Amino acid sequence: xSQQRRRPAVTVVAAVIAAGLVAGGFALTAQRNGEDPVIxxxxxxxxxxxxxxxxxxxxxxxxxERTGPDLPGSDVLDRCDTDRGAVVARxxxxxxxxxxxxxxTSGQGYEHIRVRHTADWQDVVRGHGSRDWxxxxxxxxxSVLESPPAGYPQDAGDGKVCYAAPxxxxxxxxxxxxxxxxxxxxxxxxxxxTAFPTDDGGC
Numbered sequence: 001x002s003q004q005r006r007r008p009a010v011t012v013v014a015a016v017i018a019a020g021l022v023a024g025g026f027a028l029t030a031q032r033n034g035e036d037p038v039i040x041x042x043x044x045x046x047x048x049x050x051x052x053x054x055x056x057x058x059x060x061x062x063x064x065e066r067t068g069p070d071l072p073g074s075d076v077l078d079r080c081d082t083d084r085g086a087v088v089a090r091x092x093x094x095x096x097x098x099x100x101x102x103x104x105t106s107g108q109g110y111e112h113i114r115v116r117h118t119a120d121w122q123d124v125v126r127g128h129g130s131r132d133w134x135x136x137x138x139x140x141x142x143s144v145l146e147s148p149p150a151g152y153p154q155d156a157g158d159g160k161v162c163y164a165a166p167x168x169x170x171x172x173x174x175x176x177x178x179x180x181x182x183x184x185x186x187x188x189x190x191x192x193x194t195a196f197p198t199d200d201g202g203c
Contacts, residue, residue, distance in 0.1 A: 060149025060165045062140045062181055066129025071138045079103065080110065089138060091145045091192075095153050095161070099145060099185055101138075101192040108186075108193045113137060117196040124167065124175040124197050140167060140181040141195045154203045159188040162203035 072088050079086035080103035088110045089101040102109040106116075113121075114134070121133035144152075144165045153161035163183045168174045178197035185192055 060144065060147060060152070062143040062165050062167045063170055064125075064128075064131065064136050064139050064167065065170045066131060068131060068135065070132060071135045077103075084109075084111070089142065089192075091142055093145050094148075096185065096187065096190055099190045099192060101141065104191075108191065110134075112193070113195055117194070120178060120197050123177045128169050128173065128175070137195055140165075140197075141183055141192060144181055144183050145185070145192075152203075153185070156184055156203060159186060160193065161185050161187050164198075164201060164203050166201060167197065 076086075076088055080088070084103050084105055086103045087100050088103060091099045091101075093099050104111045106112055117137075118133050121137050125131050125133060125136045144163045148163050149165050152163045152165075154163075156162040161184070163185070164180060166174070166180050168179075175197065178199050180198045180201045181195065182198050182203060183192060183195040
């Protein structure tokens with residue numbers, strides 16, 4: 001199975017930008033300081049909280065919508081062809097402040113996740129609607145970083161921290177394989193290193 005980066009249709013990207021909202025609480029920001037739009041950013045930041053809007057305690061479970069727009073969009077991914085430091089997504093976290101997912105390399109960031117974990121994320125979404133692997137991955141990363149379960153992040157050594165959470169779909173079902181997500185962030189650079197589904201919960 002090919003693991004080449006997807007190039008969504010212009011009409012899909014236009015619909016996403018026009019709507020201004022994307023699944024899993026994502027929003028595409030308008031140009032900031034001369035930059036192209038990226039997923040997240042201050043306009044779309046979520047303030048982490050221990051309780052949901054209805055007052056119920058958050059359990060940190062990642063919910064992935066089974067249908068929705070294609071993420072992150074060609075405007076974002078096109079920059080990865082020439083700039084490994086280009087930002088794919090920004091997150092506002094309680095523990096680390098702003099964290100970024102960059103285009104990256106085979107060792108970190110979106111490119112690392114694409115090369116090493118596309119098949120893992122494809123297993124998660126298979127049979128659960130029409131979302132692509134990176135739709136699920138980006139939704140999971142935003143959710144676990146901005147609204148983590150109690151007790152996260154945890155020290156992962158070597159200047160890194162770990163976040164983890166269970167995953168479910170918006171119909172209440174869970175992935176049949178690897179029903180949890182783990183995200184590793186560099187505490188020194190505030191960048192997402194990797195994000196992958198796992199069989200076991202926790203870090």
